[in-house]
């Protein structure tokens with residue numbers, strides 16, 4: 279088996295295959311060493327080496343052979359690999375698994391603007407962020423906010439530009455994004471400024487907004503989301519957004535013995551940690567001839583501004599919101615479609631996260647609104663019979 283890419287999905291696949299009893303040869307070819315990405319933003323200033331980010335990765339020498347190479351072509355089951363000096367070799371295998379991840383979106387013309395996706399980006403960024411530096415971030419999604427949080431804690435002044443004007447504004451129902459905005463303003467007075475606007479042009483130190491405003495800083499970072507790293511993959515295997523089209527198990531329709539997992543595939547749950555691991559497990563099960571489990575309830579975890587934030591299930595700006603909060607700091611916003619619960623954003627209430635996962639795992643439960651809003655009651659007790 280040949281696995282292309284050596285990140286989270288690849289290492290989870292190797293671990294799942296070996297623990298499932300796969301005894302064949304596995305070779306993993308990656309253009310960088312395996313490590314875990316979430317700490318790159320959340321612990322930007324805390325980690326000293328990529329090895330430090332490998333706790334969860336079990337690419338042990340006896341599990342898989344490892345080649346440092348970049349895959350640049352695949353035709354008729356033959357993969358072209360290039361080493362750091364550009365020298366090409368070819369490889370074949372009984373099964374080829376694409377685990378290529380994604381790359382940050384950088385609009386045309388934004389030359390020199392930084393991104394934060396790889397270890398090298400993190401190292402360069404923390405060197406550039408000297409104490410007192412002004413960091414300008416385009417995009418208030420997960421990555422932009424986590425970076426703002428780490429940089430502000432380290433003494434930087436941060437400006438975040440977001441076209442909806444609200445953190446996570448493209449994702450969350452409006453009242454919830456408003457609440458995140460108010461929280462952010464309250465905990466970062468004078469350090470993090472949120473600016474509503476759309477970026478027209480960008481340079482390494484300046485963003486020009488379409489409303490005429492110019493925002494200058496010492497460092498500019500684009501945090502606009504990511505695209506699958508599939509530019510060299512045959513077009514007929516790709517969907518409109520550049521993801522490799524797959525069945526639930528990871529097989530690629532119309533391509534024999536080719537599989538795709540993680541961020542590069544359009545796996546249910548999106549480009550997130552839990553979804554990547556689940557897709558690797560499904561792929562391993564299919565390769566081992568085991569039944570393939572249904573995808574888990576989508577969920578994204580984050581830590582920002584000292585709080586644990588988790589998004590579970592489905593969220594859209596149009597969903598109605600049911601608040602659930604007590605006297606402490608934690609709260610949950612439940613996303614409703616009529617009386618059906620479809621998702622929620624939970625801040626510092628880990629029990630609600632677990633309950634949401636369980637309840638949404640069974641479909642769209644109908645909630646008794648008064649019971650669900652009472653933080654002293656278990657969420658499970660608020661479910662009504664349909």
Ligand SMILES: Cc1cc2nc3c(=O)[nH]c(=O)nc-3n(C[C@H](O)[C@H](O)[C@H](O)COP(=O)(O)OP(=O)(O)OC[C@H]3O[C@@H](n4cnc5c(N)ncnc54)[C@H](O)[C@@H]3O)c2cc1C
Pocket residue numbers: 282283284285286287288307308309310311314315316317318319347348349350377378379380394395396421507539540541542549550551552554577578579580581
């Ligand atoms: C800074 C950051 C923070 C994150 N935080 C969170 C979080 O808090 N919660 C969450 O749910 N998700 C988070 N994510 C997303 C999560 O890390 C990804 O969903 C996950 O890593 C996807 O796993 P993957 O194996 O598909 O891709 P990756 O882990 O990105 O691995 C893909 C690997 O393939 C390599 N590669 C690409 N092309 C080639 C090629 N042609 N040849 C050889 N190798 C290649 C890449 O260099 C990379 O090493 C974060 C992502 C980033 C960047």
